[in-house]
Amino acid sequence: MDSINQQQPEDNFQNLEGNEAWKKLKEMAEGVSCFFCSNIKTGLPFSTRPMSPQKIDDNGDLWFLSPNDSHKNMEIETDPMVQLLFQGSKYSDFLNVYGIAEIIEDKEKIKELWEPILKTWFTEGVDDPRISIIKVSPTQGYYWDNKHGNAIAFAKQLVGAALGKTLDDSIEGKLQV
Numbered sequence: 363m364d365s366i367n368q369q370q371p372e373d374n375f376q377n378l379e380g381n382e383a384w385k386k387l388k389e390m391a392e393g394v395s396c397f398f399c400s401n402i403k404t405g406l407p408f409s410t411r412p413m414s415p416q417k418i419d420d421n422g423d424l425w426f427l428s429p430n431d432s433h434k435n436m437e438i439e440t441d442p443m444v445q446l447l448f449q450g451s452k453y454s455d456f457l458n459v460y461g462i463a464e465i466i467e468d469k470e471k472i473k474e475l476w477e478p479i480l481k482t483w484f485t486e487g488v489d490d491p492r493i494s495i496i497k498v499s500p501t502q503g504y505y506w507d508n509k510h511g512n513a514i515a516f517a518k519q520l521v522g523a524a525l526g527k528t529l530d531d532s533i534e535g536k537l538q539v
Contacts (some may be wrong), residue, residue: 376535378505383537386505390457391448392418398426398438399445399528400463408445409437415498416475422539423499424461425475426522432495436462444498456506459498459537465496503537 382480402522411434413423424446428435438444442464447459472495476488484490509532 374532374534377531377538378535379538382388383503383539386507387422387457387459387500387503387537387539388413388418389414390393390455390505390507391424391446391459394448394450394455397447398434399447400434401441403443404437404441409433416477421499424459426496427472427475427480427484428465428494428496429492430465431469431492435465435496437495438496446448446498452507454506457503458505459500459503461498461500463496463498468495468498471495478507491519499512500537500539504534505537506532506534509533 371511380539387434391408392415395412395414399410402408413426415426417425420466439486442462444461444463446457446459449455449460450457469489474492475495481487484493486492
């Protein structure tokens, strides 16, 4: 590990697998916007845009609504590998997820995922013919968080700065979903 992590008086690394990984992903990604990166394997500069998952289901899949004529959808048709970058707060809840995206046309699923604010982009409402679904099935991820919340993490940083010791409340690791 790197020198900063080696100075930690407590363990700050924990890989998560299976159900634990899925729970961590859901906890950190639910209700948070992300940078949705596509074109990541084409050799071209990857494309990035802000998006918000409409749902994270029990299988760990992330569901987004997208215009079916968007550049993003065209890029996914060419290269279904995507990367999602989440930041929950200024000091914690950082999540990097790789996955395989697929475009789905399913009116019932669109109705399930629909929220009235989406009419801003899909002006004809839930029946707008331009709506498609992007389903991202995660393959792997990495998280950076704190163990006991931002207040305790901040207090540990203050004490560490005063003592000249590396005291933070960080935890990080791989997610194998």
